[in-house]
Amino acid sequence: MKRLLFFILPIIIFGFSQQQNNDDIVVWAKERKLTWNDFQGTIPYRGFGTAVSSCSIYTIYNLRNDYTLKIGSYSYLRKSKSWKREEAVSNDYGLNHEQRHFDIAEIHSRIFKKKLVNYNYKSINESNVYFDKLLKKVDYFLERMNEQYDYETNHSQIRSAQLRWDKKIDSMLVSLDAYSKQEFIIDLNYLRKQ
Numbered sequence: 001m002k003r004l005l006f007f008i009l010p011i012i013i014f015g016f017s018q019q020q021n022n023d024d025i026v027v028w029a030k031e032r033k034l035t036w037n038d039f040q041g042t043i044p045y046r047g048f049g050t051a052v053s054s055c056s057i058y059t060i061y062n063l064r065n066d067y068t069l070k071i072g073s074y075s076y077l078r079k080s081k082s083w084k085r086e087e088a089v090s091n092d093y094g095l096n097h098e099q100r101h102f103d104i105a106e107i108h109s110r111i112f113k114k115k116l117v118n119y120n121y122k123s124i125n126e127s128n129v130y131f132d133k134l135l136k137k138v139d140y141f142l143e144r145m146n147e148q149y150d151y152e153t154n155h156s157q158i159r160s161a162q163l164r165w166d167k168k169i170d171s172m173l174v175s176l177d178a179y180s181k182q183e184f185i186i187d188l189n190y191l192r193k194q
Helices: 016-020 092-118 124-153 159-175
Strands: 005-008 025-027 051-063 068-078 183-187
Touching (some): 068 092, 092 159, 092 183, 124 159
Antiparallel strands (some): 025 068, 051 068
């Protein structure tokens, strides 16, 4: 019997501190891997597959009076929306597949921060427009990468493809390590003179 593993991945904008203190979430951290205990949701009536990880990206953007831009982004798993069937609990291989969905969300959180930090802002108004466009673009590519991941691994059933993706994801996380901090401050004081 094939075991299929799926993900749910919306990008959500909430209050930064509110999300961090919520017991229903696991914030992505290099040293904190998912466990099957993190999957506490109820299996839907028509639930398909062995497990679902509900991974999201939290983002915040705040232009402050001192012409600094505070940006924040992190990925998290919502426990109450993530579920597993009992047969999944004995399968660390399947848990790795779900962890990689979580890692893909973290990769895109870092890409989002990298693009915001390295953008050449020309005006304050432009920063708002760029943020919104970039958020939509990152969401789009995040979904495409997760779809490609599940397609190429056949939801973890093709072990050689799963190993290739494991290496690819690890490599991407390392290459984006400079953007692993949850918050960045961008100085836009040069725009005051315009």
